[in-house]
Amino acid sequence: MSDERKTLEQRHQMSDIERLRHSAAHVLATGILRIWPEAQFAAGPPVETGFYYDVDLPHRISPEDFEKIEAEMKKEIKANHPFERIPLSRDEALKMAESGALGALGPRPEPSKFKLDIIRGIPEGEEISIYRNGDFTDLCAGPHVMRTGNIGAFKLTHVASAYYKGDEKNPQLQRIYGTAFKNKTEMDAWFTMLEEAKKRDHRKLGKEMELFTFDDDVGPGLPLWLPNGTVLIEELEKLAKETEFAAGYDRVRTPHLARENLYITSGHLPYYADSMFPPMQLENEASRQFSAIWPGVAGAAGISPEEAEKLKNRQQQSDRYYLKAMNCPHHHKLFAAVPRSYRDLPLRLAEYGTCYRYEQSGELFGLMRVRSMQMNDAHIYCTEDQFEAEFNAVNQMYLKYFKIFGIEKYLMRFSTHDPERLGQKFVDEPALWKKTEDMVRGVLERSGINFIEVPNEAAFYGPKIDVQVWSAIGREFTIATNQVDFAVPRRFGLVYKTRENTEATPLCIHRAPLGTHERFIGFLIEHYAGNFPLWLAPQQVRILPIGDEAPLLDYAHSIMAELRAAGIRAGIDAGSDKINGKVLRAEEQKVHTMLVLGRRDLDAGAVSVRVHGKGNLGARPRAEVIQELITAAQTRRA
Ligand SMILES: [Zn+2]
Ligand SMILES: [Zn+2]
16 A cells, blocks of 8 residues: 555545554554553554554564553453544644644643644645544544444554655654454454465465476576476466467467567557666667768768757667567557458457566565566457457456366456546547447446446556456455557557448457466466366376386386377376385375376276375276376366
């Protein structure tokens, strides 16, 4: 959450849980003041996972102090004081702050310095209020729960430091974090989920399962995919390619970089420059010659030195290349490469495109925030009449994927424009905005998709949908964004011949249901806790002979050959160690299915099946088991 001051309107939109957590922040301040009455408080908002309060205090608060503070907080909750709102004039508020009585249990020798500063920053005319619970009084616009007793369960979690208002020129404060819930059951569930998430951490499992790695010499945020991780990537691509092929997509391939001009046309430069890797300046033969002869040519042609300099810069600019941060401009060029008619539409160009984004090093986080990413990208060029059906088909594709991956909870955040900000924040196309938004809304409603509408958050060039999914343990991930674009195709001069033989500009839908490999695999690792279904498992089948007699090994090899011929990733643990050791190793490596072979299996033409996490499933005929494995993998059974 940013430290930016929220408007009154935004504050009133606080959800119930945010209200409760913000109230817990007041109770936290109350508790701290009972121990350290000199504490000076700054801001105490709710955040995504709880709340914090920033405090200036000579004593350094550490987790050892939490018990003591929590005990004071419990007393305040038990007292069940009402949260009382009192409107004040600016002068009254300033007077209270000067007397040290804001963010305090009463007047104090030192003024409430941060509250004073905050009051001075409140715009003229905005109502000022204080909130009281018991003898604690704070400057606050609210809202709060009715009484301190409404805070059913809370816990202090950690301390960090933060500059006042996030500005390093300001004093450094202690930020005390906590979380709060309606009741203890919900809080316990939350901490259990966090514990489970830690076990499922994609960085931890990624290392243990040898899926991916990072290397300082390669560079931060640039994942290297080990063979096991590469299996995941290739299985996902196979799924996407099959699905997109069936849905009428055409595959394309584009290079990883492009000249500066492309991004000027797309509008990414200069606005998006901070998120792109700095450009490469190529000094080619032609431009060197050009630079050498240019002064003479310019002089002879009567071109002024300033004009000559400008022309030279332009020449050099065209030799500046950027790593691509998005695939759209390349795809637009592919649309433009061939004359298009209405008969070609809808045209769906798909590519698992590799993009590069210059994320700040402090922002990098495992696979979740990286600098190179492979995107399940496609751009659908269509007419306004085709838009609804195309958009619906994209949504159906999402639902299909959710089913395959067992994603039961998801939400589409549908961001729309604000008619009052057309021409500023949103491209000035009132009719097209209305039409596409109505169509998107209609499709979402009719298909029963779980969505919320968020006004005023659309992209500049059209409405967008952010897709959030919840992992098996209930953690939320944003995996993909769909966008409708009715401005950029025009910037690129994209046209098609209409039935009436006139020229028209297509709409473009950007979509990436499987997001990027990096983020989606990060999600899948947590979702499955690394126990991937058979079709995705890097190691699908391992054959474990009991002993190393030749006939048994021959039997193992013939089973492996049959499985591999059908595309199943099968291997043999032919070592001479005990069978228990082989099973343990396979279980540790999360091999999906183990086929244990003993003398009796060989004689009966059987295999003993063991599935990771499910244990021994008994001996069954060889042919039956092999066929079942092949079917399960091909149908991507969960
Ligand atoms: Zn408050
Ligand atoms: Zn795009």
